[in-house]
Amino acid sequence: MSELDLLYTEIEEDLRSSVRDLLADRCELDAVTRIYDGDRSLVDGLWKSLVDIGLAGLLVPEDRGGQGASAREAAVVLEELGRTAAPVPFLTSSVIATTALLDSDTALLEQLATGERVAALAVPWSAAPDAQLPAVRLEGDRLTGTVTSVAGAIEADVLLVATGSGLYAVDVSAVTVKPLVCLDMTRQLADVTLDGATGALVLVDAEPAVRRALDAGAALMASEQLGLSRWCLETTVAYLQVRKQFGRVLGGFQALKHRLADLYTGVESGAAAARHAAATSAEGDPDATVAASIAQAYLSDLAVRAAEEAVQLHGGIGMTWEHPAHLYLKRAKSDQIALGTPGRHRVRLGALVDLRP
Structure with missing residues (x-):
């Protein structure tokens, strides 16, 4: 078996650029916040935009109307969706439901690929x-x-x-x-x-199809959590570089530098875990299940820590409804118990690698 390459390819970076540009134009964080007031008008239009560039059928084979891409490309999309807390059913429909149907001959798979239907x-x-x-x-x-x-x-x-x-x-x-x-x-x-x-x-x-779909969801949700964590880190660093207190830029205080350095090393470690989970899933590697549980056990907690640091280090403004930090904290806490808690994945991992309690 060839050695896994965790670096992003040129195609993946081009895909990232396209998705990021689309989200910057169509997914303003103010519009995401309005969902909590009952205004879900953003959802349908944003999903249609993603369908129009072929993302709904990313994991569907070309001979069934899809793009014939792999989990690596889906992971890049989820990183960008995580950066914007995008309220679209990509993970639930285009990853989990689609994976469950890959071995079937139903026409529903083609309908999911074209965005004609959405499944859960x-x-x-x-x-x-x-x-x-x-x-x-x-x-x-x-x-x-x-x-x-x-x-x-x-x-x-x-x-x-x-x-x-x-x-x-x-x-x-x-x-x-x-x-x-x-x-x-x-x-x-x-x-x-x-x-x-x-x-x-x-x-x-x-049962095998459902469990394979849940495994794919867990593996690729780690990339969403990675994107969320990176947004929190980058936004907090940018804020601390301009915010002043006692006549000094906050980013110059050593205690805050230590916290950001710890978070940076955590995010980079999380990136390795998420990329490994995506790469093993894409290759059908025997270690894909192990990689998925490692990524979930680590990134579920990392995303919450990154979001909490973003709220706290933004000070008073980070506690406000107007600042988007709360969107990321809520998504991180929700993802932390989704598709298995970190503790559940550690127990599962122990059994997978024969480490008994």
Whole structure:
């Protein structure tokens, strides 16, 4: 097996530049903040812009209408989405749901690639890749059960529901979706109730596909957390270089230099972990599962620390509603318990590398 290259390629940097320019133009942080006041007008337009440049089908093979890219390119996109706390269903639909469908022959995959439809995997957002899957019953041709705290269900028009006999695509109009008031409203969760809903069977062996999708989500969410952490670090450094106190620039105080230096080394270490998770996932490397849990165990805590430092080191302004630091702290805290907590991934990692408690 060839040695993994963790450096960004020219194609990946070009992709980053395109996504960053689009987000700078279409995803103002003031508009993201208004989501907390109930104004979600940003979401649909921003998602359509991402669809128009082909991001919805990034992981879908070219012969099925997608871009035929890999987890490496998806990771670059997620870094940029993390930098802006973008409220779009890329991770839930274009990564997790799409990965679950890659081995199926359903036309739904092509529809996801073109952005014609948006999907969400009906599992709790807190579910780790090795967690017990929710119990949805199949009674005849009807699906019954409740799945709590599903990410992406509000934006989706089709849900992927796993039962003991397969993976079913269920139209959202056939279920009850109850939005929840969440800490992070840029990725709002919802409870989904199926009361005799019908669905189309898209995959007979559901569990391996669902666990593979959750693994891909965990691996690539680390890149979102990396982008978030970098924004917090860079924004805080820029602020401390101009803000003065007692006649001195705050960035000149040694105690603050130490805190920023510690955060910088943490972010660079996180970058290595996130890139390794993306690269192993892209290559189908045997260590991909280990890399995903390492990245999640590390970056989930790092993102929270970076966001907390951004709030604290901005002083009074960092505590205000007008400053965007709270968006990043909320996203970081939400991501910290998504797809498995850091503690859950450490326990999983111990079993994977045969380190018993």
